[in-house]
Amino acid sequence: MKKKRVKLTAAEKSELFAEGVITVVLLLLLNLSVIILINLTILQNKNLVNGIFFLKKTVAFAGGQHIWSWQNIFIVMMGIGDLIVLYWRLIRRYHQMQLRHVISELHYIANGHFDHRISFKVKTDLQKVIDSINSLVDSTVNSINEEKAIEKSKDELISNVSHDIRTPLTSIIGYLGLLKSGLAKPEDEQKYVNIAYTKAEQMKSLAHDLLEYTTLKSTKTKLNLSPLHIYSMLEQVAAGFELEAEKKGIGFVVETRPKNLTIQADPEKLGRVYNNLITNALKYGAGATKIKLIANLVNNDQVELRVENNGAKIPEASLKKIFERFYRVETSRNVKTGGTGLGLSITKSIIDLHHGTIRCTSNDKWTSFIIRLPLDPKKAQNAK
Template sequence: MKKERVKLTAAEKSELFAEGVITVILLLLLNLSVVILINLTILQNKNLVNGIYFLKRTITFAGGRHLWSWQNTFIIFMGVGDLIVLYWRLIRRYHQMQLRHVISELHYIAKGHFDHTISFKVKTDLQKVIDSINSLVDSTVNAINEEKAIEKSKDELISNVSHDIRTPLTSIIGYLGLLKSGVSDPADQQKYLNIAYMKAEQMKSLAHDLLEYTTLKSTSTKLNLSSLHIFSMLEQVAAGFEFEGQEKGIVFNIEARPKNLTIEADAEKLVRVYNNLITNALKYGTGATQINLIANLVNNNEVELRVENNGAQIPADSLKKIFERFYRVEGSRNTQTGGTGLGLSITKSIVDLHHGKIRCESDQDWTRFIICLPLNLKSEQNPGAAVV
């Protein structure tokens, strides 16, 4: 937005005009007094008068023109001086008015309008003060918005946790109530016990994920860095899901370029990232037949890790929200898939701790989770975590 100069009020314009008129009157009186005093001084000194006439007779210009009289010359100098004084006084008063406007804006901000910025500009050093005030206002607004976002986030977290705990807890109480009331059929008893146990496991999983999520968000979280041979780690991770993959008809493909690629990372946390992404692919990648675990050395400073599956496409409007806590893509909320809605949030938090970035791409053929990590984390400055 283009800033305009200070707009003076009608009263200020009148004040500025009056300042100019008074200054002109005072200068005219001063000039008149000076001329009278000089005239009296010269007339009382005959030698000075004779010297002036002699100087005028001896100094001539082409065409026989003589010098102006000393009165005309002096009046011109006084006129120039008067203009300088008039300009100085008007500019000085105008700057005072600008300062009053700035002070007025500060009082307005101090009354609680912390999102208000000073919209006009000046051509003096006062502009630096205005810029500093606007920067302070912007910082304050950002801090307030962040605080509101944190409070909203806390409220949403409490609401989501309460809902996700209440749902299985209600089921547990209901089925235990049926058992308490006396169910004679052993098959029904076993069925109710199995359901109650499954719901209890869901609550345990939610509590575990929630604890891990809050721990990762803590600024005191430490990374236990070690040198990881990526290909070997991917083989071990894939082996842990081999049985489940066979049941679903899914084949794991592992690739690392170069094959001896190693990075500095927290092994336990990076394995958790892969576990979350593979679990996500197995649960929600409907129709998938392949899961690819790929690691590529991008350059001397960065490595790219990919987890791909050729299952169902993730809707485009869900890609930007997929890493938000408790967010689930439409169609994935059912009792068969389970899940707490925290897995991808935990994944992103771990990647952030490693000073990396994660994104998701999905089309009709492949869904890809792409992670970019620094090759040597020890040389990176990571303000969000302590490295040990």
């Protein structure tokens, strides 16, 4: 924001001019009164006259020049004093006018114009007040926007949860209704029971993920930190998905550099991160033949964890929203693969708790989820 000086109005300029004229008149009257009083005092005291005459003759400057007239020196001194008083009164009035402009700007902002900022540049402590007001307005606007975002997020949460519960619940009621009414054919009864059970499992998964998501978002959530050997954890995670991956013709590659890389982390929560990312790769990585679990030490104080698959590319538009709650890539919204839409949001929340970052890149060859974690989250928190 470009700062500008306070521009006075014509009325304020006239006010400032009048202030100067009145001050000059008052000072001239005061000077005249002082001079008259001093002259009367000197004329009534001959000893004072002789003393002044003695000083004029005694005090000499370079070249032997004596004081020509004490009156002239006194008048010059009074003139300097008058200029100082005149400047002080004018600059004080000017600062009062600046303050009026600031107050006017403040009232304008208070009337709801929160996009407006006070752009004045002054050379007094008033500048600190202006900067503080602008900072306060920025903070207020941010708080309002955050409150709106929270309200919108809450509405979206209710809408999404309602939709995701209503869809399987409608199927459950429908198929159980057929069984209850006796209209279902005997050979279809088991199929309807299986469908109802599958839908119930989906609702259970949604409820579980929703509870975990809200728990992770709570400020009371704590990490149970302990030393975690990365290579051992990755081997264990890969083994847990080995059978499912083999059915889809996918193999795991585990690499850590160095091999004995160890960090301070919450094993349970970080394990959930890998479960979510690998599940995501198995569900949506169409055509994938390989999933890489890679860990590298970075700058001796961070670890970079990568979960990569060589399956279908994620569209660019989806990459920007992939960690949003309930967001799912449109092509994955089907009965077989469509999850709760909370997995990646839960993943990001866990990474945030570890004071780390996560991002996703995708091209025709690889889709990569890249995580950066501090070796010790407590040190990272203290550093902030």
